[in-house]
Amino acid sequence: MKDRYYLGVDVGSASSKAVIINQKKEIIKTSVIQMGTGTSGPKSVIDNVFADTGLTLGDIKLTVGTGYGRNSLKFADKQISEISCHAKGINYELKNARTVLDIGGQDVKAISINESGMVLNFYMNDKCAAGTGRFLEVMARILGVKIDELEKLDESSKNPVTVSSTCTVFAESEVISLLSQETKIEDITRGIHNSIVTRALALLYKTNMEEDFTLTGGVAQNKGVIRALERALNKKIYVAKKPQLIGAIGAAIFAYEAGEERG
């Protein structure tokens, strides 16, 4: 019998992700492009995910689109919200996850899920970049470092400072004045990570706070943020293996469920 394939595509504000799985729910190929909705990112991620697989879009039985730019994926059979997809995706990877914190490019979401990956309730940030991936980008730029250098800097902080968690623009001027006072860049970095977590906690506390806690989204690649969250919650935080891909994995699983159930 011929193999059946399913595609999940997550077009976010800052990046595009795609995952192909087969009828055994095995991941065949994944791709991440650091360009989001409104750019060539969605197209490139599709080209990329099919490259070297011998497959084309025509071999895909069903496609589910998710993320901020989900409506631009005209070829998708279905659009599902990123909240449902993250829940589904994390359940595929970490069966015991019950509370998921997803920190993406411009959104933060705290999601309570059940044992089958269904969303029980969810809370999202207000319209503000504070506490999101975009916030980290802005801060890294002011500090004059690359975004992936932040976690290393954070490690050597001895006297972390406080950075505003209410507004990205305020935080930006705060950081500039800290720099001019010659505050150590490591301590500012730790302050920035704590600020992200403070913002996320406000959402997390609204959930049932059930363990296991899991972190997903692009920002979960930053160990400084993970450590800040563990300090604040005093709990172990599980991080998805490829945190940025969880939404796309969830979308692929939804496609799989629809396709296999339909037969």
Place this chain on the structure above:
Amino acid sequence: MEINNIIDYLVKSADFPGKTIKESCKKNNKEAVGCVAPYAPEEIVYAANCIPVGIWGGQVELTKARTYLPAFACSIMQSIMEYEIRGTYDFLKAVLIPAVCDTLKCFGQKWKGTSEAIPFVFPQNREAKSAEAFLESEYKYIKNKLEEILGITITEKALQDSIILYNDYRAEMRKFVEIASVHTDVITPVIRHKIIKSSYFMDKKDYLEYIKELNKKLRLLPANNSKNKRIIVTGIMLEPDGIIEYFEKYGMDIVGDDLTHESRQFRTDAPFSGSALNSLAKRWTNHNACSLAFDPYKERIQYLVDLANHYKADGLVIALMKFCDPEEYDVPLIMERMKKENIPLLVIEIDQQAKSFEQINTRLLSFAENM
């Protein structure tokens, strides 16, 4: 009139408020008087042979409003301020501004339009004996002011007639929302909203006739067996229309509401009492379970649970007006209770200035998927 014609007429009336008001005034040979947001004693305005016009802001870009209001004033007052500076309301003979919250208290003192402002205060502790007497004297002040501005006398008979008409209108509206909840194929969320909204721009006498006819016709239709999710909405108002369209897109019917802009307007009648103004004052002291009226036992929370049960709702949506503190204070209490009752709850933020609703779109889609 056919049911579709009635609906079309009311929807258009809501879509073009300026035109509707003008036509209503002309047809009935009346002037228009504005009522800023909730709970003005429209009956007094009506008894002054004027059409009370609801002022609830709108989707407008702010250019001048921020000169007079802090950035954290609620979104609806920001739009009203913008419109009043632009002169949108200058055709009104007067504008009633109730102080139900801190924002409105200050707002009444700095009206920028050319029509005369009549600010007045609602007593918050409605259990105190003096509350009724106080409000009656506020209403007397409104009556005197209107008489002075319009050069007329408002008789007791006119006031009583006006109360009777308004009580009839409120009763008919309560029937409408009830009947509409089983005809959501015809009365979709957008249509429901617009039908209720159109009442703010028409002579209540004419409006009542349309609603009576609509109710009669709706009753004759077979109840629809929609598979859609049944939703209750609470808050100040659910607008812009773009948001309500998502409800339709994601298969959610609005079967009941606790919105100040909608059902809260016709929930409480003016009871019979010796004098007309006293009846009207009693209407406020009897008005319960509302974030804008001091509610020490938080009856609103139980009211929402009852409403959800009554309409067999699948979920509750709080349409939270941006920076409306009376509403914001209630949110954690509602959340806690709904969790206990196992009623799915979603909070969306209403910002009249917003043009894109992507975040709300995602929230509503996820809510619909997971209910």
